[in-house]
Amino acid sequence: MTIAIVPGSNTLADWRQIYWGAPFNLSGSADARINAGAEAVQNIIRKGAPVYGINTGFGKLATVRIEDDQLALLQRNLILSHSVGVGDYLPAQVVRLIGALKVASLSHGASGARLETIRMIEKLIALDLIPAVPAQGSVGASGDLAPLAHFVSSMMGIGEFVVDGKVVPSTEVLAHHGLTPLVLAPKEGLALLNGTQVSTALALAGTFETERAFEAALVTGVLSLEGAKGTDTPFDPRIHALRPHAGQVDVAAALKELVAGSEIRESHRNCSKVQDPYCLRCMPQVMGSCLDALRHSSSILGIEAQSVSDNPLLFENGDVLSGGNFHAEPVAFAADYLALAIVEIGSMSERRSSMLLDTSLSGLPAFLTRDAGLNSGLMMGQITAAALTSENKQKATPAVIDTIPTSANQEDHVSMATHGARRTLPMAQNTQTIIGIELMTAVQACDFHAPLRSSEALERGRSALRAVVPHLEEDRRQSPDIAAATKLVRSGALVDAVGRDLLPII
The missing domain is CATH 1.20.200.10 (Fumarase/aspartase (Central domain))
Structure with missing residues (x-):
């Protein structure tokens, strides 16, 4: 059975089925809000006001203003500079779940990603094209930056996929399947790599x-x-x-x-x-205490899985708010509790x-x-x-x-x-x-x-x-x-x- 990803509505049972191999797709009910979010980003650019992650640098460099003709390069550089993961690659089951969780997060429209970008994640996983994502390199705040950067780099044709157990350059894989490498629009790089989806999937x-x-x-x-x-x-x-x-x-x-x-x-x-x-x-x-622990940690992860965890966030009235939803403290507590059980x-x-x-x-x-x-x-x-x-x-x-x-x-x-x-x-x-x-x-x-x-x-x-x-x-x-x-x-x-x-x- 194919699991439909509906903004804010998926259950733990849905993620369980995806982990054990069920296919998923994005519900068409999310299209309008996704398109509205992408249009909000364009409105910000037209107004020229400085907004973090859209026309500024990142992290400690947030005060640096970026000119309009460099906004696409800004997002590409973000992915390149943050692709610093090390260690073994994450298992395919986990990477599939990362893709599903990222689609769920972006489907709210609060991140400003385009519909075609989100659909590309869906298509890659449906074709069993698994991005090569190194397991180590994230501290679980400002999102899972390094592993998600590797995920996105494969979409862009500058990373790798794992195919039949072998690591293959993503340019070859995308070309073989007739797919065009992703060119990031303003804010999309940040929306894609800023989030807790790797921690949550794990x-x-x-x-x-x-x-x-x-x-x-x-x-x-x-x-x-x-x-x-x-x-x-x-x-x-x-x-x-x-x-x-x-x-x-x-x-x-x-x-x-x-x-x-x-x-x-x-x-x-x-x-x-x-x-x-x-x-x-x-x-x-x-064993009853272990069951209670499992139920508690699962309830936390169930909320996190259907949440928006990047920054900044776009709202229907035009507000762009910077916060800390990328901080994976809830996931960390849930994981520690789970480990004890x-x-x-x-x-x-x-x-x-x-x-x-x-x-x-x-x-x-x-x-x-x-x-x-x-x-x-x-x-x-x-x-x-x-x-x-x-x-x-x-x-x-x-x-x-x-x-x-x-x-x-x-x-x-x-x-x-x-x-x-x-x-x-x-x-x-x-x-x-x-x-x-x-x-x-x-x-x-x-x-x-x-x-x-x-x-x-x-x-x-x-x-x-x-x-x-x-x-x-x-x-x-x-x-x-x-x-x-x-x-x-x-x-x-x-x-x-x-x-x-x-x-x-x-």
Whole structure:
């Protein structure tokens, strides 16, 4: 389904679909306001009054007046001078989302960009022409200047595209597709590179990957509970009614539903065990807090995604106002909050895997192998999970509290949102792998309870894993198994098999 971008109206679900591959286009309802904004820029030029970014320099050079015959060169020079990004190129999924977010921002008409310029972004992405955008070089204030400059330079024929994994000069790519390089009109360069779209796209990407991890972690958490023959008493709604945090209540209800009807659970209902370790017993509290964090950060990003975040801004009465919407502080806070949730989701998962391997806690064969000593079983998978968990913890230090003045102290406080958001993507992928390892571990543990079966929902999850990862009878290379299990997590296939309707709505 094609997502229509309507000024100020798109939802988080729209951006999620675009990230996972849905095409998008600009709604014709935006045409009038876009054209009005572009005409407002021409009116300013005709009047001759100095207006920042239209006929002045930029940043510390804002007091320098630029003559009319140099306005186009001013915008071109802006893109050239700001193309200073370094590092690896951003993933194609993220760059597609950057393009969609930039179209959404410009569609309000408050930036003064022409309709044909906005349509060019739309067309490039529709043709799967992905601008080569270096990941590093933005401090998240005055917008994501460097990465967006690289995005725009590809449109102008002075940058590069990534085609089939190779970096190709944009002149060649544009010519091959019969496209004319963009020639910037007054203010367009500033409108295109001044904004939070890179930080926001990165934070949204981290969010959408974390959603997959969170949902799968509820499934693997209950599978681990089953493997350890733990109790579902901590999911009783009466407990959570006395501490009614929304996430906690929702997670407890989902966990209780997932285990309902389990033969494994019924087999030990009257056993002598009183309490399970926290990694099982406190899943509603910990995972509920993560759900609340995800919902909160998502609400911030949802607002940012449909906002106008460049400067100056044009208004219908002719006013041109300079402000600070380019400052990505909201995105930085959301990314930091998201990073904390990512760590906790993975940390709980790793602890459950460790618990199942410890025979003194689980009551199962050591490392879930019948011939321990000769075989190491699943010992090493937990070590990989521990390594990834620790790596995530180190990356979770808040980024928003750091600032370095730039542009000769004109831009004296910055958000650092861009790298704060960028780290969430590899962090989420680490957590998906941690959960993939738990999936292998929990299903292996449940295998030892045969012929007892879990609930119908969890049995579908077990079957999904066993279709790609066989029971571990004796030692083998497990890296391919981890990759296959992680793919079930990241693709959403595990949750689809179990039943997405059983899980909380994020």
